[in-house]
Each structure stands twice: as structure tokens, then as C-alpha cells.
Amino acid sequence: MKNTIPNRQAICETLLELAQTDGDIMVLASDSRGSAAMAPFAQAYPGQFVEVGIAEQNIVGLAAGLAHSGKKPFVASPACFLSMRSIEQIKVDVAYSATNVKLVGISGGVSYGALGMSHHSVQDIAVARAIPGLAVLLPADRHETKRMTAALAAYVGGAYMRIGRNPVEDAYESDDYPFEIGKAVTMREGRDLTIIAAGETVRVALDAHAALLEAGVSSRVLNMHTIKPLDEAAVLRAAQQTGRIITVEEHSVHGGLGAAVAETIVQYAPVPMRILGIPDEPAVAGKTAEVFAHYGITPARIKQLALEMLGR
Numbered sequence: 016m017k018n019t020i021p022n023r024q025a026i027c028e029t030l031l032e033l034a035q036t037d038g039d040i041m042v043l044a045s046d047s048r049g050s051a052a053m054a055p056f057a058q059a060y061p062g063q064f065v066e067v068g069i070a071e072q073n074i075v076g077l078a079a080g081l082a083h084s085g086k087k088p089f090v091a092s093p094a095c096f097l098s099m100r101s102i103e104q105i106k107v108d109v110a111y112s113a114t115n116v117k118l119v120g121i122s123g124g125v126s127y128g129a130l131g132m133s134h135h136s137v138q139d140i141a142v143a144r145a146i147p148g149l150a151v152l153l154p155a156d157r158h159e160t161k162r163m164t165a166a167l168a169a170y171v172g173g174a175y176m177r178i179g180r181n182p183v184e185d186a187y188e189s190d191d192y193p194f195e196i197g198k199a200v201t202m203r204e205g206r207d208l209t210i211i212a213a214g215e216t217v218r219v220a221l222d223a224h225a226a227l228l229e230a231g232v233s234s235r236v237l238n239m240h241t242i243k244p245l246d247e248a249a250v251l252r253a254a255q256q257t258g259r260i261i262t263v264e265e266h267s268v269h270g271g272l273g274a275a276v277a278e279t280i281v282q283y284a285p286v287p288m289r290i291l292g293i294p295d296e297p298a299v300a301g302k303t304a305e306v307f308a309h310y311g312i313t314p315a316r317i318k319q320l321a322l323e324m325l326g327r
């Protein structure tokens with residue numbers, strides 16, 4: 016059955032469960048309770064919900080103040096604005112001040128595809144991962160979103176989690192699997208090359224794995240749900256054991272997952288590598304699937320790159 020639950024709904028459901036026994040869980044929205052699917056939380060726990068309005072800089076400062084008071088704030092705001100307009104507050108009030116704030120960038124990547132570059136967030140990972148003291152995470156589907164949200168509630172420190180807007184096809188059968196911040200998940204084993212993906216591109220990588228199997232290619236698929244801290248050990252094992260790496264991301268090819276992986280392998284285990292993502296241009300407007308197709312963030316393109324790397 017096709018999944019009809021977006022990741023933002025999975026976050027709300029998880030926070031509702033956690034708030035039953037933890038009165039310190041707080042949710043802050045920037046006129047985004049609807050788009051963040053947080054209306055049920057606001058209704059169930061009005062004393063643990065803060066509506067700031069369209070004021071992304073203020074929302075981060077308020078969350079930092081709540082964290083200093085012992086609360087566990089989750090900020091739910093559009094990724095394109097949260098990661099750009101309030102980056103100074105994220106850098107100083109959250110990361111530098113070591114406050115326990117969880118920043119949830121909703122409708123990330125090209126989820127607002129038809130609205131163009133002003134609403135795309137394909138530079139956010141690059142910016143966030145360059146800030147000391149800030150974890151950076153992207154869940155693959157609703158199941159991983161639940162596990163990640165619960166883990167972040169228990170995690171002490173600042174973090175940026177980016178999710179998309181619409182339901183995505185499941186990458187996992189359920190949420191009954193080991194999850195740990197900073198530890199990649201091997202979704203498929205393989206020996207010829209490794210595909211490393213994060214967020215909604217994990218499903219693309221899994222479909223590419225199936226297509227490559229039909230061509231006689233054994234590909235490993237790593238779900239790098241935590242881009243910072245990066246699971247360098249998993250990256251190095253992939254480089255040493257499979258000899259080739261393709262990264263796939265809903266982000267600029269500069270500074271994101273591909274860059275993080277490349278920074279690791281170029282120093283410790285240089286192997287042939289390709290980075291698949293949004294090129295250095297304003298991304299085209301369109302639905303997510305249309306933007307992905309335009310830039311070749313597809314199983315077919317991954318298969319083509321893999322075969323080229325293998326000399327086939």
C-alpha cells in the first residue's frame with residue numbers, strides 16, 4: 016500500500032507520545048502549525064506550544080531561552096527560511112551557546128518546488144554542517160522520522176533535522192530496527208560499488224540497487240541519515256570493500272552529503288566517486304519528482320553512472 020503519511024505528521028505523532036510523560040517537550044511554530052502538521056499537538060498540549068508568527072529569527076532565540084530554562088524545544092519552521100534567515104541565531108544562540116534546541120526544517124529540499132529558488136532549501140545542509148556543535152540529520156521515511164524524533168528528544172545538544180513536505184514511499188517496513196544518531200544504516204549489501212544517500216533519496220538509491228541487480232551489478236546502499244556527525248567508519252569500509260562510491264542528495268552538489276563523504280575518502284581511502292545532486296544553478300521550478308527527473312536524481316541515472324564507473 017502506498018504511504019500516505021508525510022514525515023511531518025510522523026514527527027507530530029511522536030512528540031504527542033513523548034509529551035504524555037515529558038512536560039518539558041515544547042513545540043514552537045512560525046505561523047507553520049498547519050504546514051508542520053503540529054495542530055494536533057497545539058490542541059492536545061496548548062501549554063507546551065508556542066506560536067511565534069512569521070519571525071524565524073525570534074523563534075530560534077525563544078527556543079534557546081526555553082532550553083536554558085530546562086525545556087526541550089522543537090522548532091518547526093520552513094527549512095528555506097529557518098536555515099537562511101535565522102542562521103545567525105542558530106550559530107550563536109543554539110550552537111555556540113550549547114543549547115538543547117532541535118530545529119526541524121519542514122518542506123525542505125525542493126518540496127516547495129513550484130515556488131522556485133526563494134522557497135527551495137538546497138544549501139541548508141552545507142551551512143548547517145559548517146557550524147560547530149550542530150548535528151545535521153535527514154530521515155528517509157515516516158518510520159525513520161519517528162525513530163529520529165525520539166532519539167533527538169533524548170539527545171542533548173543542538174540539531175537540525177530536515178524533512179520534506181509530501182508522503183514518500185517507505186524505505187523501511189516498520190520502525191522496529193536499530194537507530195542511532197551518527198550511525199549509517201546498511202540498507203542493502205553489495206560488493207561492486209556503494210550508493211550513499213540521505214533523506215528522500217534513500218528510496219531512489221534502493222530502486223537503483225534493484226535496477227543494477229538486473230544488470231548483474233551488486234551495489235551496497237548506505238542510508239547516511241546523519242550527515243553530521245558523519246559515520247566515517249561506514250564510508251571508509253564502503254570505499255575499501257567496494258572501491259567506488261556514488262552519493263545522491265536533494266541538495267546542492269556543493270557542501271552537502273557528497274562533500275562530506277568526499278572529504279573523508281580523499282584523506283583516508285581515495286576511490287572513484289560521483290556526486291549526484293542539484294548543480295550550481297537556481298533549481299528549476301516544478302514538483303519534486305519533476306525536479307528530480309530534470310537533474311537525474313533517479314534510479315536510471317544512478318544505474319548509468321554505476322555502469323560507467325565499472326566500465327560497462
